[in-house]
Amino acid sequence: MSNRPELLAPPEIFYDDSEARKYTSSSRIIDIQAKLSERALELLALPEDGIPRLLLDIGCGSGLSGETLTENGHQWIGLDISQSMLNIALEREVEGDLLLGDMGQGIALRPGVIDGAISISAVQWLCNADKSSHEPKLRLKAFFGSLYRCLARGARAVFQVYPENIAQRELILRSAMHAGFAGGVVIDYPHRYARPLFRNLMMGFSGLMRRCSEILFVVYKVFAWL
Structure with missing residues (x-):
């Protein structure tokens, strides 16, 4: 597991021009991203009324x-900390509005404007202290509070994450x-070696339910990492 990208360098360093272009040109990555994004969108459970929603891609x-x-x-x-990644998004002429920013410092958007949020393979980066000023607990607090x-x-946020361990x-x-937030955990396609971890996760999380209008679904997809 030593080559998990979040253990090699901070995201804005790891995803430099070369890595960002390699990532975006991989047919395997493109296919995985499409499938995970479709699944996240499905779990958002947006009303099927034909009205476009404003979504946040973290x-x-x-x-x-x-x-x-x-x-x-x-x-x-779309929010991302890697300028190189966003530059390629601009080259590809994606139709979303792009923001350069560190989610660990909070999301600078007006209250109540987002109809749903997704995040694919990103939130676990906040569990690492890449700088002396980084404290994972405080960065996660700033992120989830601002989100x-x-x-x-009543909106939902759906995250696909791959924590390194139970503590994360x-x-x-x-x-x-x-x-x-309140909600539940959805486990898709767990590998055989990961089943005990996820069984414990489901049992532990069910006791933390709270009543609130927003619901957080954390989606774990154990395919290693992108």
Whole structure:
């Protein structure tokens, strides 16, 4: 597991021009991103009334997941910390609005303006202290707190994450709950070696349910990492 990208360098360093272009040109990555984004959109459970929604794609990268949102008729805002990734998104002329920013410092959007949020393989990066000023608990608190505020009442956020261990898993879930989120965990295609971990996760999370208008679904897809 030593080659997990979040253990090699901060995201804005790891996804430089070369890595961002390689990532976006991989047919395997494109296929995986499309499938995960479709699944996230399905779990958002948006009303089937034909009205386009304004969605937030957190860790949007070069816009691969955003393309799925566009294809399904929605408008979207993409947030990413890698300028190289966003440059390629601009080259590809994606239809979303792109923001350069660190989600660990909070999301600077007006309260209640977002109808739903997705994030593919991004949130676990907040569990690492890449700088001396980084404290994972505080960064997760800033992220989930600001996300909760910018979501419209009753909106959902769907994350696909791959925590390194149980401690990271629990840190992410606790941070979401403390921000006011409630919801559940969906496990897709777990590998045989991961089943005990996910069984414990489901049992532990069910006792943390709270009543609130926004619901957080954390989607775990154990395919290693993108």
